[in-house]
Amino acid sequence: MTKHFLTLLDLSPDELRSLINRAVELKTLHKSGQIYEPLKNKVLGMVFEKSSTRTRVSFEAGMIQLGGQAIFLSPRDTQLGRGEPIEDSARVLSSMLDIIMIRTFEHSTLETFAKYSSVPVINALTDLYHPCQLLADLQTFQELRGDIQGKTVAWIGDGNNMCHSYINAARQLDFQLNIAAPENFEPLEEVLTPKNNNINVMHDPLQALNNADLIVTDVWASMGQEHEQKVRERAFANYQVTSVLMQKAKSDALFMHCLPAHRGEEVAAEVIDGPQSVIFQEAENRLHSQKALLEFLMGYMPAS
Ligand code: CP
Numbered sequence: 001m002t003k004h005f006l007t008l009l010d011l012s013p014d015e016l017r018s019l020i021n022r023a024v025e026l027k028t029l030h031k032s033g034q035i036y037e038p039l040k041n042k043v044l045g046m047v048f049e050k051s052s053t054r055t056r057v058s059f060e061a062g063m064i065q066l067g068g069q070a071i072f073l074s075p076r077d078t079q080l081g082r083g084e085p086i087e088d089s090a091r092v093l094s095s096m097l098d099i100i101m102i103r104t105f106e107h108s109t110l111e112t113f114a115k116y117s118s119v120p121v122i123n124a125l126t127d128l129y130h131p132c133q134l135l136a137d138l139q140t141f142q143e144l145r146g147d148i149q150g151k152t153v154a155w156i157g158d159g160n161n162m163c164h165s166y167i168n169a170a171r172q173l174d175f176q177l178n179i180a181a182p183e184n185f186e187p188l189e190e191v192l193t194p195k196n197n198n199i200n201v202m203h204d205p206l207q208a209l210n211n212a213d214l215i216v217t218d219v220w221a222s223m224g225q226e227h228e229q230k231v232r233e234r235a236f237a238n239y240q241v242t243s244v245l246m247q248k249a250k251s252d253a254l255f256m257h258c259l260p261a262h263r264g265e266e267v268a269a270e271v272i273d274g275p276q277s278v279i280f281q282e283a284e285n286r287l288h289s290q291k292a293l294l295e296f297l298m299g300y301m302p303a304s
């Protein structure tokens, strides 16, 4: 059966752990200057219906480093933007490519594409989930603090695609996740179901930060929600991650943000540019963790 990566729940906890370990290994290999090209002649298709810096460059550079190639496809200059059915596009593209990543709006578009694709499909962000970012976040935490199991993560802000992927990560790796979101901006019930004791939704950021080892936030208005910016600025006014808030967490707590960030909105400049912030290591790890993902989905992951 074709393996897809549409959410973190597509992997078993053991697969997720070994993928993170492999990402650390691939990073060391790359930094030592060794050439490692298991994906020679393989081609990744990259469908982007939304903007991207990190995801595009990390997948494209990752494929080249693994010996393959990547093709960037945007709806503006393909038939995807002119209404060609997803089912047909999936059949055609997967007959020519070895693996495909998609960044789109509706999660159901991705699911339909995967259903009709004969090759692995990767979720490169939908309105509902951003699992590739979690691979990088989990790798970063592991590098700096070791196993995340039993640790406490505070999510401050919108119950959005990133928050939803943190919920899945907490299910898989068994850490405590405290989500502080304003009323009406909580994560979706369908993502919180079935209920886990280690995942709590609240409205008070101070409560969420208690004993936290990792603090994470994201923009208040995600891509596609720009028209809600003003309403959201009002709703999220008390959810900015400031240095005062950071003091409620453990003194060695880390700060992460998937980027791009808005300093002075969801996070104060002194926090995101401060000593607890690991945002650039987190961003770099997109490259290494997705190389591990590409290897895994294409069946090249060496036995551990
Ligand atoms: N974090 C992230 O996915 O960044 P891009 O939107 O730049 O790809």
Ligand code: NVA
Pocket (backbone or CB within 6 Å): 125, 130, 160, 161, 162, 218, 219, 221, 222, 223, 258, 259, 260
């Ligand atoms: N929540 C953000 C993440 C961007 C990487 C968005 O969907 O725009």
